Amino acid sequence: GAGVxxxxxxxxxEKGKDVELxxxxxxxxxALYWYRQSLGQGLEFLIYFQGNSAPDKSGLPSDRFSAERTGGSVSTLTIQRTQQEDSAVxxxxxxxxxxxxxxxxGTRLLVL
Amino acid sequence: AQSVTQLDSHVSVSEGTPVLLRCNYSSSYSPSLFWYVQHPNKGLQLLLKYTSAATLVKGINGFEAEFKKSETSFHLTKPSAHMSDAAEYFCVVSTLPSEGQNFVFGPGTRLSVLP
Structure with missing residues (x-):
C-alpha cells in the first residue's frame, strides 16, 4: 500500500502476557517513530529509528518495552508482561x- | 527542554465561521513548530510547519498559522469552518534537530463544527 x-x-x-505490534x-x-496515545492525551514519544544509526530509546517507559527495526524497514514494538496501564493506542x-x-x-491495545 | 500548551481542550464553532485554535510554546532555542490533524479513526496528518522561514505559514485545507516570537504563540486559524474540519488538532514544538525526543506534542484540541 501507499501509506504506513x-x-x-x-x-x-491478559495482564502479564507479551504482545508484539x-x-x-x-x-x-x-525515519520511523513509535508513539503511545492514551485516552484524551497527547502523543507520548517512545522510540525513534533513523537509518543505520543507533535508535533513540529515551521515551521507552520501562524495560518491559523494546523495539527493533529489521533491514531498515519493518519495525516491531514488543511489550513484555503487559500491565493495565499499557492500554493505549x-x-x-x-x-x-x-x-x-x-x-x-494505530494499534489499539487493551490489557484486561 | 521544550513544551507546548494548547489552551483549549475543546472548541466548538458553527459552519462558515472562523476557527481559532491556540498554541503556546516554551523553548530555550529557536523552535520549529507544527500542526497535525487527527480525524476519527484515521492517522495523524501534517497540516503545516514553521521552520524559521516566513512567519505566516499556509497549510492544507485552508488552514494557516502565524509564528509570533514575542508572544511565544503559533495559533492555527481558518476563515470559514467546514463540517469536515471536525477533528483533533495537535500543536508540536521541536528544537533542532527536529527528531526523536525533541519533537514534543501538545495535549490536543478537539474541534467540533455545528451545522
Whole structure:
C-alpha cells in the first residue's frame, strides 16, 4: 500500500502476557517513530529509528518495552508482561525527513 | 527542554465561521513548530510547519498559522469552518534537530463544527 500500515488494528490481551505490534513504513523512508496515545492525551514519544544509526530509546517507559527495526524497514514494538496501564493506542510514523510525516492508523491495545 | 500548551481542550464553532485554535510554546532555542490533524479513526496528518522561514505559514485545507516570537504563540486559524474540519488538532514544538525526543506534542484540541 501507499501509506504506513500497522497490525493488528486491535489487540486484547491478559495482564502479564507479551504482545508484539507491527509497523510497515512507507518504502524508502529512513525515519520511523513509535508513539503511545492514551485516552484524551497527547502523543507520548517512545522510540525513534533513523537509518543505520543507533535508535533513540529515551521515551521507552520501562524495560518491559523494546523495539527493533529489521533491514531498515519493518519495525516491531514488543511489550513484555503487559500491565493495565499499557492500554493505549500505539502509533507508528515514517518519514524521509527527521520529523514524523506520515502516521499509520494505530494499534489499539487493551490489557484486561 | 521544550513544551507546548494548547489552551483549549475543546472548541466548538458553527459552519462558515472562523476557527481559532491556540498554541503556546516554551523553548530555550529557536523552535520549529507544527500542526497535525487527527480525524476519527484515521492517522495523524501534517497540516503545516514553521521552520524559521516566513512567519505566516499556509497549510492544507485552508488552514494557516502565524509564528509570533514575542508572544511565544503559533495559533492555527481558518476563515470559514467546514463540517469536515471536525477533528483533533495537535500543536508540536521541536528544537533542532527536529527528531526523536525533541519533537514534543501538545495535549490536543478537539474541534467540533455545528451545522
Amino acid at each position: 500500515s500497522q497490525s493488528p488494528s486491535n489487540k486484547v490481551t 507491527r509497523c510497515d513504513p512507507i518504502s524508502g523512508h529512513t 500505539y502509533l507508528c510514523a515514517s518519514s524521509v525527513r527527521s520529523w514524523p510525516q506520515y502516521f499509520g492508523p
